[in-house]
Amino acid sequence: xxxxxxxxxxxxxxxxxxxxxxxxxxxxxxxxxxxxxxxxxxxxxxxxxxxxxxxxxxxxxxxxxxxxxxxxxxxxxxxxxxxxxxxxxxxxxxxxxxxxxxxxxxxxxxxxxxxxxxxxxxxxxxxxxxxxxxxxxxxxxxxxxxxxxxxxxxxxxxxxxxxxxxxxxxxxx
Numbered sequence: 001x002x003x004x005x006x007x008x009x010x011x012x013x014x015x016x017x018x019x020x021x022x023x024x025x026x027x028x029x030x031x032x033x034x035x036x037x038x039x040x041x042x043x044x045x046x047x048x049x050x051x052x053x054x055x056x057x058x059x060x061x062x063x064x065x066x067x068x069x070x071x072x073x074x075x076x077x078x079x080x081x082x083x084x085x086x087x088x089x090x091x092x093x094x095x096x097x098x099x100x101x102x103x104x105x106x107x108x109x110x111x112x113x114x115x116x117x118x119x120x121x122x123x124x125x126x127x128x129x130x131x132x133x134x135x136x137x138x139x140x141x142x143x144x145x146x147x148x149x150x151x152x153x154x155x156x157x158x159x160x161x162x163x164x165x166x167x168x169x170x171x172x173x
Contacts (some may be wrong), residue, residue, distance in 0.1 A: 002042040007050060007061050009113065011106050012072045014098045021106040031167070043108055048066040049124070056129070056151075057120055064116050068109050 003023075013020075019115035020027060021067050022037065029038035036042065043143065049089045050057040079101055087094035131138040138146035160171065 002039050004047045006063075007047045007058075008043060009068050009109055010066055010072075011102065011109060012076065013102050014083075016095050017099050017102055018095055019099045019103065021103040023106055023110050036114070039106065039110055042114050042117070046113060046120070049117060049120050053124060053127075055126065060116055060120055064112060068112065072105065 021039075023039040023042075029035040029041050034041050046061065050061060079098075083094045083098050083101075086097050123132075128150050130148045131146050140146050
């Protein structure tokens with residue numbers, strides 16, 4: 001996978017590929033240079049958003065993972081039949097076909113991955129959870145965002161903070 005295995009999309013890349021999508025090209029960003037054109041950085045950006053409220057946010061990741069990977073699997077037989085037919089007459093055309101399929105799959109998949117990240121940024125900004133209705137964020141009667149939910153953390157989390165810090169954060173009246 002591109003990053004955290006549980007939060008990666010497994011794109012269709014064939015042994016015969018002779019080009020890689022620009023989003024996966026060596027030199028397209030590195031550990032010290034973020035870029036929105038890098039599959040590595042887009043996946044890391046989403047993964048890092050998920051970690052703080054994993055059980056709430058991972059559902060969005062899994063939903064899109066499942067959709068993309070199911071689409072790849074559904075298309076695989078037809079893509080490979082077409083590639084094989086091309087290979088019978090022209091190996092370069094077959095390789096170009098698979099390169100194009102891989103590169104398009106990565107580019108389109110990353111557009112959806114980034115859009116999901118943008119959605120999660122809005123939905124969970126500042127630790128709240130914005131309400132939705134019919135696939136849209138709810139607004140109040142004045143057109144402003146509806147009051148969000150403020151779920152807090154689990155009792156297990158609060159106990160762990162107390163165990164690790166003692167009275168450090170205890171409020172005294």
